[in-house]
Amino acid sequence: MTVRKKTTAALATAVAGTLLLAACGGGGSAPAEGGPVELTVSLFGTFGYEELGLFDRYEAENPGITITYESTQGEDKYWPALQTRLASGSGVADIQGIEVARIADVVANQQDLWTDLRDTPAADSIANYVEWKEPAATTADGAVLGLGTDIGPMGICYRSDLLAQAGLPTDPAALSARLTSWDDYLALGREYQAAAPAGSAWMDSAGGFYNAIISTEQEIYYDAAGALVHETNPAVRSAFDTAAAAGQAGLIARLEQFVDPGWDAGFASGSFATIACPSWMIGYIKGKAGDAGAGLWNVTTLPGGAGGNWGGAYLGIPASSEHVEEAAKLAAWLTAPERQAEVFASAGNFPSTTGGIEMVADATDPWFNDAPIGQIFSTSTQNAPVQILGPEDGVIKSAMVQALLSVEANGVAPADAWNSALADVNNQVG
């Protein structure tokens, strides 16, 4: 009896001790005033900062600051990990990237976890952005939780060599003249498919096509009052049906964007001739097609010269950061117009500041046959509507993209795919 009691007591003590130790592990001590500061920056995908050597330059210009940088390739892996760290209150970096599809969730549900940038040295930067960029990162109380890094105006990227082989116009202006609507784009696709080289499809994926169409809309999954309208919004259904029709007509290479290894390979091998191209895709295409692809690709405007925005990101400072001042200075420096123009020149991420947009307005890209990408993306930005974003945008978008993949790859009827996408969304969000 005694032995058992003693053992129980010992066990309890040991468990309590372990828990205490664990609890102590979380804290940290604040550094001395004015001493050297180590800033951590955690981003996803390619922001272009490290690649351009911006961190080194900032360290050189600001003695006493050292920057530790890490990046996760996929945003879908980056974000959950960040959420866990935010929830546990430890392990977050001083500057964290926030994708535009997450910003509504951050603004609506996580105000306490992020720093209000109005109270920091970054406050002056807030007025620099295109009209909708900062309001999207602003809470109902007026707190600004992110500084815009880039936006995603769109064009159509295409392989001139493949279009030439199929007897289609290869000059951006001539091509753009043939494209006055998405239906024209599909019609041109049928023409391409009739004469295309073997193993080449008109476009890469139905999901990407859908995202491009829907990104030109003002109201998508939420209305201005914040109510879910994905089921009733005719624009969503119409974009879905257009993309599904392309999938059924065999105009699509059936390669899931960012997931299928064949998609990456397709930029060089020519599995597809065109792709809806947000500005940040410019850098991606160059990376995947490599030097051998230089001169093969070109860029033209969206059908009908439509404007839109697909993607883009913010830099936020978690509330638990111990170096809010220094982090805010760095974030403001990184997102200043001059840096945005440099990043655009090297990685293709389009400036989100009006100043930055002016600087890149005349930019051309030699790799893309000297396409006037500055002008194409600036026009797309001017013509873009102010999108209404909502907290579950990401869930709904991925359900739609998955349903469209089932149409192109598995032969599911578009109406059935639509219903299963709705069932998925309602099962998850409802």
Place this chain on the structure above:
Amino acid sequence: MRTPPGAGTPWRTRLFQVEERSAPYAYVAPFFLLFAAFGLFPLIYTAWISLHSYRLGSDMEWLGLDNYTWLLSNPEFYNALWKTFTIGVLSTVPQLALALGLAHLLNYRMRGRTFFRVSMIMPYATSVAAAALVFAQLFGRDAGAVNWLLGIVGVDAVDWRNGDWTAQVAISVIVIWRWTGYNALIYLAGMQSISQDLYEAAALDGASRWQQFRHVTLPGLRPTILFTIVVSTIGASQLFGEPLIFGGGKPDGGALGQYQTLGLFMYQQGWTYGSLGRAATVAWVTFLLIIVLVLVNTRLAKRRAPK
């Protein structure tokens, strides 16, 4: 006053007795303490979370059994359950059969036996991520080696990822590749505990190698086979890394969920959708299923065993 000699003895004896009685507890304590902290506590806490609505970054909200109702009325859960079962069968059965055959061959005297035995463990030592990545490339539709080989014999390119059974077969191949050698070594160890005399006697009686395998090796290996079946069943019900990486890191398991296992479904709930309560529910239901499966396995194997 004079202290009698040996006065300390009763005290010492008592101390010795206490030590003798408590020492075993002290020796087993580290395991049970660690198990309590890293096994039992998470298990119970997971059950507690599964009774709540708990989104990443927000507070828990009591739901009772709502998550279980949600799960049991969710067609995607049954899809994941079925896929876990089919991929489990597709990978476990050929894997164990192959392992048994390989072990039987390696049990003979042959040149370079040690080399072959050691190389069996190589796939197991490879990381899941590396193996799955390589196989995802091999099973690529446009430039994959498997389709290239099929093309040589005149078979059309197969869209491995997007097909229902083809994706499951591809994933099973990864699992089989990784685990066959591991199981073969376990079988080999089991075979070496079977007395060589039995084989010699059988050979004298004119039994062929196949007959020796059936009548000497298999009965002698019964406990080992049961062990590998139980371990493989547990492994199959937790299948996660291979389908995740085969799916490009997305837990959807294909457009129709054609290779979404329970592990992927749980991950999707927790990390794609941020619904930790629902993910915990999936975890607990999987745990219960594994217990049931293991019990059924053991019961079946016992019934087959000779008296």
